[in-house]
Amino acid sequence: YPLYSGFSGGLSIMQIAPLDLRQVEVIKGSSSTLYGGGAIAGLVNLVSKTPGEEREISFMANATSARGLDLSGFYSERYGKLGLTVFGSRNSNGPFDPADIGLTAIPKFERYTINPRLFIYGTKTAPDFGVSYITEDRTGGNVNYIKNGGTGFFEQNNTDRITTQFGIAHRLGEHSTLQLKNSYTRFDREIAIPTYRFDALQQSSYSELTWNRKGDKADWVVGVNVLTDDLKETQRSGDAVRDYHYNTFGVFIQNAWAASEKFTLEAGLRGDYVNEYGFELLPRVSAMLRISPAITTRLGG
Numbered sequence: 316y317p318l319y320s321g322f323s324g325g326l327s328i329m330q331i332a333p334l335d336l337r338q339v340e341v342i343k344g345s346s347s348t349l350y351g352g353g354a355i356a357g358l359v360n361l362v363s364k365t366p367g368e369e370r371e372i373s374f375m376a377n378a379t380s381a382r383g384l385d386l387s388g389f390y391s392e393r394y395g396k397l398g399l400t401v402f403g404s405r406n407s408n409g410p411f412d413p414a415d416i417g418l419t420a421i422p423k424f425e426r427y428t429i430n431p432r433l434f435i436y437g438t439k440t441a442p443d444f445g446v447s448y449i450t451e452d453r454t455g456g457n458v459n460y461i462k463n464g465g466t467g468f469f470e471q472n473n474t475d476r477i478t479t480q481f482g483i484a485h486r487l488g489e490h491s492t493l494q495l496k497n498s499y500t501r502f503d504r505e506i507a508i509p510t511y512r513f514d515a516l517q518q519s520s521y522s523e524l525t526w527n528r529k530g531d532k533a534d535w536v537v538g539v540n541v542l543t544d545d546l547k548e549t550q551r552s553g554d555a556v557r558d559y560h561y562n563t564f565g566v567f568i569q570n571a572w573a574a575s576e577k578f579t580l581e582a583g584l585r586g587d588y589v590n591e592y593g594f595e596l597l598p599r600v601s602a603m604l605r606i607s608p609a610i611t612t613r614l615g616g
Contacts, residue, residue, distance in 0.1 A: 316480055316498040317353070317521055317542070334373050334389040335402040335430065337364045344615045347597045348569045348583025349536065355597070366391050366398030366434060381421055382409035387428075398434035410454075410461045422455030422470075432480075442483040449476045471507040476500065491528040497521065514549040515557075534571040541565075564588045569599075577605045581615075 340360040347355045364371075370392040377385040387404030404427070411421035432445035451474050457467030478500045485493045502517040525538030542563040548556040569583035585597040601615030 316496065317350070318478065318498070318500065331361065334375055334387050334404075335364050335400065336361060338362045344601065344613065345599050348567050348585050348599045349538075351540075351542070351563070351565060351585070352587060352595065352597060363432075364389070364391060364400060366393040366400060368393065379408075381411040381413070383407070383411075383421070393434075393436075396436045398436065400430075400432045400434075402428070402430040404428045410458050412458050417458050418468075419455045419458060419461070422453050423461050424451060424453035426451035439486045440483065441485075442481070444482075445480045447476070447478040447480075450474070468509060469507075471505070473505045475503040490530060491526065494523075494525050494527065496523045496525075512551045514551060515546055516549075517544070517546045519544045532573050536569045537567070539564075539566045560590075562590045579603045 340362060341357070342354075342360060343357050345355050346358050350358055371389065372391075373389045375385070375387050377383070383406075385404070385406045387402070387406075389400070389402045391400045392398070406424075406426040406428075408421055408424055410419045410423040412419055414420065426449065428447070428449045430445065430447040432443060434443045435441060451472075453472045454461055454469055456469035459465070460467030460469050478498060480496075480498045482494070482496045487493055497520070499520045500518070502519075504513075504515060504517075506513045520543045521540065522542075523538055523540035525536055528535040542561075542565075544559070544561045544563075546557070546559050548558055550556050565585060565587045567583065567585040569581065571579060571581040573579050579602070581601045581603075583599040585599075586594065587597065588594045599615070601613060604612045606612060
């Protein structure tokens with residue numbers, strides 16, 4: 316699911332809690348066939364945990380000398396044909412000025428996160444649904460202003476993010492699967508400094524239908540997707556608002572062919588139509604050669 320793009324793309328790595336992450340994948344090189352033009356130079360894939368055979372309950376507490384406090388918990392369990400994961404956290408930091416110059420090196424902030432997900436395991440069909448809510452109030456700048464108010468330079472950044480995710484996978488046979496995905500994100504952000512205020516709401520959605528086939532020598536992925544991105548700015552001055560609305564319709568096909576134990580060739584083709592911009596074709600090819608068990612080379616573009 317593309318969660319952080321466009322207006323909502325300003326994400327700090329410190330805002331990602333590790334408790335419900337199974338792994339983080341850094342995919343190098345063009346991944347445009349499956350992930351669109353935003354991944355033409357690679358992508359970072361955050362893989363969440365799913366319910367396992369054993370119940371998992373984890374807690375994490377972290378305090379810093381910079382007046383930071385992180386508290387988070389994760390619960391995961393499977394009940395027969397149902398599974399549940401719940402993640403929650405509270406993160407905060409006081410205004411921190413280690414140089415004692417009256418300006419924050421770390422702003423004052425408070426953030427809350429809650430993310431429950433439900434999984435259903437059928438014989439051939441497996442749907443899942445999740446909701447995530449993140450709210451954060453952040454203020455940096457003059458330490459005296461942050462503590463006591465009055466006058467002084469400040470920068471406020473307040474955000475609210477609600478995301479829903481729905482997926483369903485249906486096994487067509489021993490080697491093929493049909494999968495439907497949908498996500499919706501409502502991202503409200505307000506930024507303020509003494510002489511300027513920006514306030515906007517971004518609503519975006521992502522829907523994708525794919526057919527996957529895994530063979531002995533070749534894997535196929537064929538699919539279509541639709542992305543919507545809508546921004547509405549609240550007018551705070553005489554300047555024109557920067558509203559926009561984009562719809563992207565895509566169709567793609569990718570093949571990974573294992574020619575031998577040492578050589579794999581992956582080829583893909585995507586076509587995207589974006590309103591106001593027109594149609595773009597994104598071809599892609601990548602080759603992987605295993606020279607030895609310790610050395611692997613890749614060439615792609």
